[in-house]
Amino acid sequence: MFISLEHLGKDFRKKPRALDDLTLDLPSGMIGLVGPNGAGKTTLMRILCGIAAPTRGRVLADGHDLSDARTRRALKRTLGYLPQDIEPYPNLTPLEFLEYMGVLKGMDDARERRRQAGELLERVGLSDVSRRRIGGFSGGMRRRVGIAQALMGDPRLLVVDEPTAGLDPEERMRFRALLASLGGERTVILSTHILDDVAQTCPYVCVLRGGRLCYDGAVAGLVNAARGRTWVTPPLPAPPAGAVVANAAATPEGTRYRVVADVPPAGAQPAEPTLEDGYLALVAR
Amino acid sequence: MRFLRMALAHARIAARQRALWAASAALCLLSLAVMVNGNMPYESGDVIDLAFFAQMLAMLPPVAYAAACVDLASSPVRLGIGEVEEAAPVAPAVLAAARVAGALAVVLLPSLALLLCCGFGQLAHGNFLGPLQALVMFALVVAPAALLAAAFSAFAGAALPRAFARFASVAAWLAALALTSFVGVPTPGGGMRFEIASDPALQTLFGLPPVLNENAAWAAVPASPLAAFASVAGRVAIAVALLAAAGSLSRARGGRR
Numbered sequence: 001m002f003i004s005l006e007h008l009g010k011d012f013r014k015k016p017r018a019l020d021d022l023t024l025d026l027p028s029g030m031i032g033l034v035g036p037n038g039a040g041k042t043t044l045m046r047i048l049c050g051i052a053a054p055t056r057g058r059v060l061a062d063g064h065d066l067s068d069a070r071t072r073r074a075l076k077r078t079l080g081y082l083p084q085d086i087e088p089y090p091n092l093t094p095l096e097f098l099e100y101m102g103v104l105k106g107m108d109d110a111r112e113r114r115r116q117a118g119e120l121l122e123r124v125g126l127s128d129v130s131r132r133r134i135g136g137f138s139g140g141m142r143r144r145v146g147i148a149q150a151l152m153g154d155p156r157l158l159v160v161d162e163p164t165a166g167l168d169p170e171e172r173m174r175f176r177a178l179l180a181s182l183g184g185e186r187t188v189i190l191s192t193h194i195l196d197d198v199a200q201t202c203p204y205v206c207v208l209r210g211g212r213l214c215y216d217g218a219v220a221g222l223v224n225a226a227r228g229r230t231w232v233t234p235p236l237p238a239p240p241a242g243a244v245v246a247n248a249a250a251t252p253e254g255t256r257y258r259v260v261a262d263v264p265p266a267g268a269q270p271a272e273p274t275l276e277d278g279y280l281a282l283v284a285r
Numbered sequence: 286m287r288f289l290r291m292a293l294a295h296a297r298i299a300a301r302q303r304a305l306w307a308a309s310a311a312l313c314l315l316s317l318a319v320m321v322n323g324n325m326p327y328e329s330g331d332v333i334d335l336a337f338f339a340q341m342l343a344m345l346p347p348v349a350y351a352a353a354c355v356d357l358a359s360s361p362v363r364l365g366i367g368e369v370e371e372a373a374p375v376a377p378a379v380l381a382a383a384r385v386a387g388a389l390a391v392v393l394l395p396s397l398a399l400l401l402c403c404g405f406g407q408l409a410h411g412n413f414l415g416p417l418q419a420l421v422m423f424a425l426v427v428a429p430a431a432l433l434a435a436a437f438s439a440f441a442g443a444a445l446p447r448a449f450a451r452f453a454s455v456a457a458w459l460a461a462l463a464l465t466s467f468v469g470v471p472t473p474g475g476g477m478r479f480e481i482a483s484d485p486a487l488q489t490l491f492g493l494p495p496v497l498n499e500n501a502a503w504a505a506v507p508a509s510p511l512a513a514f515a516s517v518a519g520r521v522a523i524a525v526a527l528l529a530a531a532g533s534l535s536r537a538r539g540g541r542r
């Protein structure tokens with residue numbers, strides 16, 4: 001699916017502008033959406049899912065304007081959405097919940113719904129608890145039910161908001177592997193604060209700050225934003241002034257800081273930049 | 286078909302809330318106990334007894350629905366599942382209707398079962414229309430009352446914290462009953478006594494006296510068919526408006542979080 005945003009803006013009453021003149025073409029495949037808190041990521045995703053309407057501008061999905069109700073309905077038929085905070089109905093089993101989501105997504109064939117629900121539960125590693133009520137599940141298991149519901153109906157557009165937040169490292173790796181396998185012909189928009197998740201799964205990344213687009217393009221391009229500006233200091237008692245600290249490692253002599261700065265702090269050595277450095281170089285400017 | 290499947294899923298969710306069942310069934314039995322005066326409501330074979338029972342079912346068990354349905358509109362937003370449901374190709378009004386229909390189908394089951402039992406009992410005692418009359422009473426009186434009580438509850442649940450909402454919706458239901466179902470009857474000593482006024486639809490269709498106490502029935506004017514229609518339509522309209530407001534309020538509160 002090809003999604004195009006044209007001069008998109010969104011205002012909320014008595015709040016800073018959530019999105020400001022956002023123009024962007026989203027290709028198919030995995031797309032990372034990153035930015036600090038309040039950058040407008042969730043608002044953008046809610047607009048893409050047809051839940052919220054933009055104040056200005058328009059969204060085109062395969063060339064069709066989402067302001068038209070019929071287009072929005074058609075998009076929703078091919079959409080999978082995993083919001084940040086979701087607790088599936090605790091009184092249902094995962095199987096029943098996925099079947100319910102299948103019904104909502106317009107899957108009329110009961111046998112196909114059941115087959116797909118079973119297959120997805122297997123994929124997210126919940127097939128052995130498919131008949132236990134969700135209310136007794138751990139946070140990670142509920143999150144897996146969440147991603148399974150987003151995949152019901154084999155969506156062409158998948159929007160996932162902070163899918164790995166609050167998961168333990170093992171769950172996170174499992175999730176990341178699952179997400180990486182989803183790209184291909186679909187468009188997957190992954191919003192996250194965990195840049196490592198983006199580095200590992202997304203070839204394309206968009207950076208938002210204050211509702212505006214800071215960067216969109218290949219992950220390697222974002223890394224390059226910090227090339228020649230990433231340094232590792234010798235052990236210091238305090239972070240160097242005027243530099244953005246990307247990391248700090250305690251040593252017996254003091255703390256060794258990894259910083260992003262135009263001018264190297266005294267005694268600092270250049271370092272190979274990572275996605276995190278590139279992001280900080282862009283956002284902390 | 287799709288609506289039925291959605292309603293079925295929500296009926297399943299409601300059916301697994303044991304407190305809901307227990308409270309609903311207990312109040313249905315209380316309704317039966319209130320009206321049993323030596324005889325069961327079907328033993329006379331008189332439709333008025335059945336109508337009296339329907340009126341009790343429309344007044345007492347809704348207290349349980351008023352206390353229990355506070356999550357009806359707010360739980361999807363609270364759980365975050367409302368966002369996912371909004372991203373599905375289903376009109377919000379259809380989904381809300383399926384949610385309410387599913388929940389009510391479950392909580393109304395004890396009332397329907399008891400009313401139908403009495404209807405069949407009347408059949409055995411010579412009233413051949415008993416089961417059909419029971420169904421009509423259920424559809425026109427018992428179900429709209431339950432819908433209204435659930436709507437009070439859903440609105441209170443959307444506007445107030447849950448614990449307060451339960452008290453507020455039960456209080457609202459009791460206040461609505463006091464305003465609409467009680468009639469003042471003058472006493473010979475010059476005072477006033479309050480009696481239960483019967484439902485206009487039950488009066489019009491089944492000849493229930495305007496005041497349930499036979500000795501005081503002279504004190505009120507029988508309802509007209511128009512009043513009966515207005516009573517049913519009014520309850521449904523108020524309930525739909527309250528449910529719509531509850532949905533909007535829940536979404537607005539969810540959006541602010």
